[in-house]
Amino acid sequence: MKALLTGSSGFLGAVILNQLKQNGWKVFTLGRRKDSTFRVNLTESFQLNSDQRFTHVIHCAGKAHVRPRTKLEEKDFFTVNVAGTEHLLNALGKTDVLPESFILISSVAVYGRVSGNMISETESLNATDPYGRSKIEEELLVREWCNSKGIRLTILRLPLVVGKDAPGNLKAMVEGITRGRYLNISGGLARKSMVLAADVATLIATPGLQPGTYNLTDRKHPSFAELSQNIAGQLGKKAPANIPHWIAIVAAKLGDILGHKFPVNSK
Template sequence: MKVLLAGASGALGRSATRQLTAAGHEVAGLGRGATNTLRADLLDADAVLRAVDGLAFDVVVHAATALKGETMARHQSMVPTNALRTRGTENLLDAARATGARRFVVESMMFGYGYGDHGTGLITEENTPFGPRGTNTWLERHVGAMRAKEQLAFTAEGLEAISLRFGFFYGAEVTDNDVVPLLRKRSLPVVADRGLAFSWVDIDDAARAVVLATEGGTPGQAYNIADRTPLSFGRHLQEVAAAFGAPKPLRVPLWLLRPAPLAHTAMTSQLRLDASKAERELGWSPTHDDSLAGVRALASAHRAAV
């Protein structure tokens, strides 16, 4: 198939491009970066349509974000990604229709279920509403953008839409390039986990879910994509530090994160995803049951390569 991938230069996009190509598909990246096949700002509707003019695609994948390390800290840092999830989705849907695409795959994430402590039970696509409306203005903007991205795709006439709701990413594209350097500088602190846990997913496993969603799955459905063992943020980082020989992350009291309100909110949240629907319907499964095993395997491969 011919696949138009918005966000091809990002961590997920790079892995998805490799795996889609290996599966025999033809991929064109769309975005502002120089590595994209088609150059356009996703927020510029006219530029997007000009970029795809005269081209035909079978599937469009929306994996474009502006997420960086500091995005987890302050609400304002999420504004560009919120725009990509709303106006960017509208523009990309227009491009999908203009190019004759039949399927539209969107990247989403677990925080779309709402920030906060969801308890120790597993969140399925059916037992927990996605995109709940909140009273906190900033959190509503973030969650609302994820809600809008899915709704725009699911209600788009003439397109089969699938949403992938990912846990926290780790893996070669993330751990090696972003997390380990910060740990070596001791600039990535953790707080006491208080029994709270998140779901995690290896970036290459996440990309494999993108490939499977372009090829199958039920239109109009969302799928949780995460490994089988939720883990606290601190425990995950401790394992990364140990596996890669970095100093232990600094442990700080939660109140020190108040100047970084989004990080404070995230660190007091708990979201444990159940990905069994993706295993049944997409044929997807995680390479490792938990991120601890995944990080150890990643570090072992890194040492072997060196």
């Protein structure tokens, strides 16, 4: 099997690339790095050779793990996640032989939910934040393209992706615990769905992945207290302290006033 993989230099993409190679796939990478098979910037139009042929396209590239502070930064989510995907689809559409399967890495952020249990793939997509809205638009774009071309589409909506050197909120938690600055709120009882990057990669690299839309999780939903205590133990640090909810609210409002000078805010 021959796969075109975007985002191979990212956290999850690198894990997927390694697993595909281990499973004997021939992998072509597409991205801005010099070692990419196809060195392109997805935010700009590009072309692939018309005789390029891939059985699978795995679209892992995208903008995430950034909290926008300006309208321009909000727009970046759509430039990368929507326009970038459209450029990829346009390039693929001009090749002589279309791929058999398209696998899109998406996010549970599309639901716009801050809480909930057993959220179904049929749940309404109500995201209001720039990242979630951009992923909704991306999904619709890819779905329409695949339907029009007769290509099998698999959408993987991921929660928090964990693994060695994970970015985003998990990275911030690890850094906070390392520096002794991480605090649990109200006992850290809130729970978080997550999935191991290696498990996502194994699923993609194993033949037989069926078309459809899937919320992925490892079926274990640790509390923030459990997660932070486990990380602290691995780092040889003390378990994080706890603060009442009202103190967290006051601190967040103070952060809204002070801006970048304060480590937290209500967002």
